[in-house]
Amino acid sequence: MTFENLIPLSINIGYIFLSVALIASLYRLVKGPANVDRIIALDLIAGLAIAISVLLSIQTGQSVYLNVSLCLAIIAFLSTVAFAKRLERRPQEIWK
Amino acid sequence: MEIVIALLILCGSAFAAIAAIGTIRLPDPLSRMHAATKAGSFGAALLLAAAALLYRETAVIIECLLIIGLFYFTAPIAAHLLGKIIASSMRQRCTTNEAPPSNISINQ
Numbered sequence: 001m002t003f004e005n006l007i008p009l010s011i012n013i014g015y016i017f018l019s020v021a022l023i024a025s026l027y028r029l030v031k032g033p034a035n036v037d038r039i040i041a042l043d044l045i046a047g048l049a050i051a052i053s054v055l056l057s058i059q060t061g062q063s064v065y066l067n068v069s070l071c072l073a074i075i076a077f078l079s080t081v082a083f084a085k086r087l088e089r090r091p092q093e094i095w096k
Numbered sequence: 097m098e099i100v101i102a103l104l105i106l107c108g109s110a111f112a113a114i115a116a117i118g119t120i121r122l123p124d125p126l127s128r129m130h131a132a133t134k135a136g137s138f139g140a141a142l143l144l145a146a147a148a149l150l151y152r153e154t155a156v157i158i159e160c161l162l163i164i165g166l167f168y169f170t171a172p173i174a175a176h177l178l179g180k181i182i183a184s185s186m187r188q189r190c191t192t193n194e195a196p197p198s199n200i201s202i203n204q
Contacts, residue, residue: 007150010102014109014143021109021116028119028128036125036182040132043174044119047136050163051112054143058105063156066147069140070163077170084177094185 011059018055022048034095039083046076101146108142111135125182133175137167 025048029041050069057065087094118131141164148160 004098006098006102007105010105014105017109017113021113024113024116024120025132028116034125036178037128039178040125040129041119044115044132044136047132047140047167048112048116050167051108051140051143054140054147055105055109058143058147058150063147063151063153063159066144066156066159066163069144070159070166073163073166073170077166077174080174081177084174084181088177088181091181091185091188094181 007058011055014055015052018048018052035087035093036095039080039087042083043076043080046072046079050076097149101149104142104146104149108139108146111139111142113139115139126179129175129178129182133171137171140164140167 022045025041025044029038029045032038032041050072053065053069053072057063057069112135115132115135118135119128122128122131144160144164148157151157
């Protein structure tokens with residue numbers, strides 16, 4: 001028994017999982033009752049984009065896609081901190 | 097080695113999916129943040145470990161470790177900032193005897 005089809009199969013299953021996760025967090029981003037929920041959903045979406053670019057790097061064999069995920073990690077952290085600072089200055093917008 | 101890599105890919109994407117499902121199902125913002133922060137970064141770390149095992153070059157392994165370290169340093173800081181503003185606004189609502197926010201309800 002050979003295992004050469006194992007990695008492409010698991011990559012496809014992983015794409016399905018990550019698409020379900022993206023749709024779920026997009027639902028939370030649109031519906032989310034508070035603004036804090038939307039920030040949390042945006043943070044999760046950035047993490048899922050990092051995971052998708054890592055999967056793309058594994059699938060195509062190009063290690064350049066890892067640079068994309070490095071930049072996305074930095075930008076996601078900075079945007080979350082910026083949104084949190086904005087909400088800290090305007091507390092009336094937290095539960096809207 | 098292929099089995100380990102495939103298992104890491106499956107576990108990582110399953111953890112990311114569990115994080116998103118927890119973001120949908122959990123009742124209030126603090127527990128949603130608990131689900132999204134921990135499980136999401138662990139899923140991404142497992143996928144990066146799979147990439148490092150697949151390439152087996154020094155530069156790629158160092159880059160994967162760098163991304164994992166960045167994730168695990170920055171995710172708690174962002175979650176701490178968000179949790180601080182949620183907790184302080186909840187405390188203000190409790191001390192001023194205000195009505196609880198009407199758009200935060202259980203099981204929605």
